[in-house]
Structures are given as C-alpha cells and as structure tokens.
Amino acid sequence: MYKVDTASALREATEPGVITQSILISLAIDQGPRKEAGKLFLEDGIELNALKEIRIEFLNILNIDHLWPLKNLIKLSLSHNVIERIENLDELVHLKELDLSFNRIKIMENLDNLDQLEILLLYSNEISVIQGLNNLKKLTILNIGKNKINDWKHVIYLRDFKSLRSLNTCDNPCTEMDGYLDYLFAFVPQLIYYQYRIIPESTRHSAIDKHYRIISNLEENEAKVQTELKLQQEFEDKLALLTAAYVEYLDEDFLFQQMFSANEVGRILSTINEDTQNAFEEYRKSFSAICHNLHELGLQEHDKRTEEIRLFELVVNEGKENKQNVARKIVDEVLERKMEIFANIKDVMKTLIEEREGDADATDDIAAKVRELFNEFNELLSKARNQLMSKEVILHDQIEDINEVFRINMMNMISSFLETAREHFSLLRNSQAEYNNTMNELILNYLSGFADNGEVPVHLKDLYGNKDSLATLAASHDIHLQVIDNREKLMTNRLDNWLKDYINQLIVDENKRNRQQILEISHFFGFLQQELNLLHPSQGLDLTDIELDDATLED
Structure with missing residues (x-):
C-alpha cells in the first residue's frame, strides 16, 4: 500500500537527479483521475504497470532511470529537464510517443527496442547527427528542431523511413544553407508536413525537378538493393525450411563440392x-x-x-x-x-x-x-x-x-x-x-x-x-x-x-499446466471458504452465542 505526499515527493527532483518510484507514484496520482474516489484508489494500491501515459516534466531530471515498471506505457514525456543521455528505455516496448524536448541530449541512441514508436520529439537539444532510428519503422512524426545539425546527410538517411509524414528540422545550422528545403522535399517524398505545415505540391514538384537526375540514379540503386535484399531473404527463408527438414545444402551439389574442397x-x-x-x-x-x-x-x-x-x-x-x-x-x-x-x-x-x-x-x-x-x-x-x-x-x-x-x-x-x-x-x-x-x-x-x-x-x-x-x-x-x-x-x-x-x-509444459490448474482450483475454493468464514468465523461455536452486528450482515 502506498501513501505518498505528492508535494514532498516532487521536491526530491529540485536538485539534478534520477526518476524514483515515489516520483512516478506522485505523478500518477497528480495526473490520474481528478475525482476523490480515483485519487484514493491510486493512493491505496497504484499499479504502475497499468499506466498508459505519464509526464515527467520540469523536474530537473538528469538521468533516465526506474521506468521498467511502466511496461505498458504508450506515451511518455520527459521534456524540460536536464537529461544528457537517452537510456534505460528498453522495457517500454509499447511506447508510441516519446517527448525528450528541451534537454541536453547530444547523441540519438538506445532507441532500438522502441519499434512501436510513432512520434519522437527531440526539439531543443544538442544533437549534431540524426542516427540510431533504424528499428523505428513506424516513425511518423520526428521533431529534431533547434539542435546542432550541420550537414545534409540526414536527408538520405530519413528517406528510408517510409512511414515518416511530418518532420521539423528548423533552427539547425543545416537549414540555413541555400537549397536545403528543395533537397529535403525532393529526396524524402513521403513527407507531407514540414514544421507542422503541409508541403504544397507545387513546391514538391519544383524540388524534384531540380534534382531529377540524381533522384533517378538513386532510385535505380535502391531498386537494385531491394532486389538483392529480397533474394537474400528468399535464400534465408529457404535455408530455414531446409534446416528444419534436416536436408540443408542437399538440394544442389554443395556436398559434392565439400568433398573436393577438403581434398x-x-x-x-x-x-x-x-x-x-x-x-x-x-x-x-x-x-x-x-x-x-x-x-x-x-x-x-x-x-x-x-x-x-x-x-x-x-x-x-x-x-x-x-x-x-x-x-x-x-x-x-x-x-x-x-x-x-x-x-x-x-x-x-x-x-x-x-x-x-x-x-x-x-x-x-x-x-x-x-x-x-x-x-x-x-x-x-x-x-x-x-x-x-x-x-x-x-x-x-x-x-x-x-x-x-x-x-x-x-x-x-x-x-x-x-x-x-x-x-x-x-x-x-x-x-x-x-x-x-x-x-x-x-x-x-x-x-x-x-x-x-x-x-x-x-x-x-x-x-x-x-x-x-x-x-x-x-x-x-x-x-x-x-x-x-x-x-x-x-x-x-x-x-x-x-x-x-x-x-x-511437452512433458515439462504439461506438468507446469497441471500444477497451475491445481493451484487455481485450490485458491478458488480457498477464497470461497474464506468468504463463508466471514459469515461464520468460529467453527464449532453455538450459533446462539455469536455476536453479529449490522455491518457483518450487510457484507
């Protein structure tokens, strides 16, 4: 049972520090149901793994830590802190939105496990290279504005994120270079919004026309790569099937060549x-x-x-x-x-x-x-x-x-x-x-x-x-x-x-299932017996001697 003084718990973060359980509970209570019944429920038995959303903002947090209990979190905001590293997020595999804006992050890292992430906000940090997003195939919105990105290499990198629809790179040194937006719009055609404003079709077509020849060569090379990847995947799938059938490398003359390679x-x-x-x-x-x-x-x-x-x-x-x-x-x-x-x-x-x-x-x-x-x-x-x-x-x-x-x-x-x-x-x-x-x-x-x-x-x-x-x-x-x-x-x-x-x-699984079923049956009937005992707590005692009040009868 948790009894938390919200104000005192949040005061823990007045000095640069880490996220603690008491801070999480305080924020859950503060951001949870506003009715008194909801607050009392949270204080009486809060389950952090049931939380879907939490905002850990303006708390002077230096290190990301102790988020593993929030396994079912979908939306997390850590903005307006003093965080220097992206870390300890591996357990948040259901996360769809992550806000790390207004921190001191220098490197985009440790995001590999967040493959369900759709929104990533890193506005106003100290990032110089867009990287570490390879596993984020569902990424739809990326805000990397007001950082320290100097070159245009990120444009080709972001081209591979086919779900990306909205991008903000404003207030980075790279955007001050002439032709940046044309380059971005031409080489990342899946973008619909830039700085949260829709990209006009005329602007997009004009940008593509300026880089038409390079884009054609790039698309040709990408097609070759995709073909090679497809063939490689087909080979791996086939090998997996043959391995499961225990006849791998027997479909051609591999075994024959193996004899002579050793001779x-x-x-x-x-x-x-x-x-x-x-x-x-x-x-x-x-x-x-x-x-x-x-x-x-x-x-x-x-x-x-x-x-x-x-x-x-x-x-x-x-x-x-x-x-x-x-x-x-x-x-x-x-x-x-x-x-x-x-x-x-x-x-x-x-x-x-x-x-x-x-x-x-x-x-x-x-x-x-x-x-x-x-x-x-x-x-x-x-x-x-x-x-x-x-x-x-x-x-x-x-x-x-x-x-x-x-x-x-x-x-x-x-x-x-x-x-x-x-x-x-x-x-x-x-x-x-x-x-x-x-x-x-x-x-x-x-x-x-x-x-x-x-x-x-x-x-x-x-x-x-x-x-x-x-x-x-x-x-x-x-x-x-x-x-x-x-x-x-x-x-x-x-x-x-x-x-x-x-x-x-099979034997291990069945024995485990059998034990679990027996335990469930025992627990179920044990619970019913306890309920009966609440009505008749003293077995063997003459019922005429039992003192019962109205509350007992109403339970």
Whole structure:
C-alpha cells in the first residue's frame, strides 16, 4: 500500500537527479483521475504497470532511470529537464510517443527496442547527427528542431523511413544553407508536413525537378538493393525450411563440392586428361541426383511431421477447451448457488438475532437452519472441488497418453525416414566407390604412358614419384567417405535430439499446466471458504452465542 505526499515527493527532483518510484507514484496520482474516489484508489494500491501515459516534466531530471515498471506505457514525456543521455528505455516496448524536448541530449541512441514508436520529439537539444532510428519503422512524426545539425546527410538517411509524414528540422545550422528545403522535399517524398505545415505540391514538384537526375540514379540503386535484399531473404527463408527438414545444402551439389574442397589432390587428379574430367562430371551428376532425391524426401517428411504436430496440438487443445468449458459451467453453478445460500444465511442469522429475546425453541430451530445452510455450502464446495480436481486429473492423464502416442508416432516416422535416408547415403558411398575404381584405372593407364621416357607433367611429379601410386587415390577416397559419413551422422543426431527435446518440453509444459490448474482450483475454493468464514468465523461455536452486528450482515 502506498501513501505518498505528492508535494514532498516532487521536491526530491529540485536538485539534478534520477526518476524514483515515489516520483512516478506522485505523478500518477497528480495526473490520474481528478475525482476523490480515483485519487484514493491510486493512493491505496497504484499499479504502475497499468499506466498508459505519464509526464515527467520540469523536474530537473538528469538521468533516465526506474521506468521498467511502466511496461505498458504508450506515451511518455520527459521534456524540460536536464537529461544528457537517452537510456534505460528498453522495457517500454509499447511506447508510441516519446517527448525528450528541451534537454541536453547530444547523441540519438538506445532507441532500438522502441519499434512501436510513432512520434519522437527531440526539439531543443544538442544533437549534431540524426542516427540510431533504424528499428523505428513506424516513425511518423520526428521533431529534431533547434539542435546542432550541420550537414545534409540526414536527408538520405530519413528517406528510408517510409512511414515518416511530418518532420521539423528548423533552427539547425543545416537549414540555413541555400537549397536545403528543395533537397529535403525532393529526396524524402513521403513527407507531407514540414514544421507542422503541409508541403504544397507545387513546391514538391519544383524540388524534384531540380534534382531529377540524381533522384533517378538513386532510385535505380535502391531498386537494385531491394532486389538483392529480397533474394537474400528468399535464400534465408529457404535455408530455414531446409534446416528444419534436416536436408540443408542437399538440394544442389554443395556436398559434392565439400568433398573436393577438403581434398585438393582429388581435384588435381580429376583434371589429368579428358577421360578423368568426363568421369568427374559423370560422378558429380550421379552424386548430386542422389542428394536431390534425399532433399525431396526430407521436405516430404518435414511436411508429414508438421501435419502430425498440427493434429496432435489440435487434439490436446480440444481436450483442454472441453475441460475448461465444463469447469466454467461448474464454477458458474457454484457462484450462482453461493449467492442464494449466502443470502439465505444472512436472512436466517438476522432473524436469529431478532428472536433471541423470544421463544427459545424458535431460536434453536433458526440456529439449526443456519447450520444446515453452512453445511450445504460446504458440501457444495467439496463436491465442486472434487469434480474440478477429477476433471483435471483425467485431462492430465489423457494428455500424458496423447503425448506418449505422439512420441511413438513421431519416433516411427523419424525412424522410417532415417532408414530411407541411410539407403541414400549408402548409394552415395557406392557412387564414390565406383568413381574411385574408375579413377584408379584411368590414372594408372595415363601414368603408364610415361614409364619409358619419364616425362611426367610437372603438376603430377609428386604423385607419380610415390612408389605406391594408389595410396594417393586411397587417401582421396577416404576423405570423400568421411564427408559423406559426417553428413549422415549430422542428420541422424539432429533429428534424434530434436525429438528428445520436443518430447521433454511437452512433458515439462504439461506438468507446469497441471500444477497451475491445481493451484487455481485450490485458491478458488480457498477464497470461497474464506468468504463463508466471514459469515461464520468460529467453527464449532453455538450459533446462539455469536455476536453479529449490522455491518457483518450487510457484507
């Protein structure tokens, strides 16, 4: 519970300092509801994370701090202080308007997390460079007037902010240079307002005409950049999909090239003559075809796993929703019956007080009726609690069974895929073995032609000089097999680890959900029991001895 002296709390900021919780509470109270009821509510139990707007102005604030409790803030004003740095705003991810005007800020920084920001006001500071806004894609209004911006570089920078509609750069040195506004209007065409005044279309067209040639070149370069970015994004999206399918870099000849990038000798041997070159090309085609088939298989299996997960989640969520609907019906019935029983209890207990000086037998009858109502409510709670607990236990067991069925289905699905994948990797090894045998024969035939005159090409002398000329080919063969084996192990290990992690997370999530549900049920019925105890605080005490005042009966 907070009890704040607003005036004294705000006096904390008379000397340069930081934002404190007491200042925030004081401002929330001062800027909150004007009616007395609203003020009392704020003082009694203010929740800072519920605030949507706050003005922390004219308080001589030096450092921005202690704003993390304001997680749902949408509008924040820190104007007319002595702030030197933009900092400690990362938690305000819902912020749409930020006013830092009339401070001593030199650098635009630490705004990356404010990606919902639409209005940024930095009028009258000491900023020399417009920067640090890259993540503010929704920025609509920017006021950077009366700072120390000297050059025009910010114009091209602001061109990328396609949502920017209003800009104020007045009273900066850069605006005093002849042609600035024409340059700004020409290169930031999305602007509608400058210094909060609409930009005339004639002025805009005139500015564009003056810089037409440069703008055309700029637009051409921007189009190229956008194309490159689009292609890069498409590549990254595709790679992400293939990685999720565990067949990344198997759609083309990457694995083939990887074998030879790790084997320079093998690359040299493949270029000895036309025969070795043809053998190499045939090997590349057959090897890549097997990789492509494995790649297609991986995508198909990924689709099957995705569908299995979708169906699994559909069944689980349906079970949770059905249980929730039943539980809601039980709770509604309890609350409805509670109102009736509590009303009856209060009426009977009021009658009990009125009859105390009267007939003793009547008093006993009324007391018995009160006990009967209390017992009825306790039985209601016990029955409803058992029902909810039973439903939760049943759901928990069902989800555990569904999880196990899902685990078995997914394990069988993955095992089947890996079995087929191993067949493909065996084909790759066989293809490598055939290539190795072919190259052995071709190279030996080629080298035998130099046996008499010894005129071996320079780049083959080291290979030919080896008494066991086949050793070099064997080493090359082993390198290739190792690359194939490593890729097979990578696929197998990643899939096995994914399934293990996924199933373990399902178990953790379900146990957490089950514990939370049990706690909610216990807390709910504990609260109802407390309400009952307020009517009958002394269990086991003869009701004729209970002293009840009017306030108790009216609660």
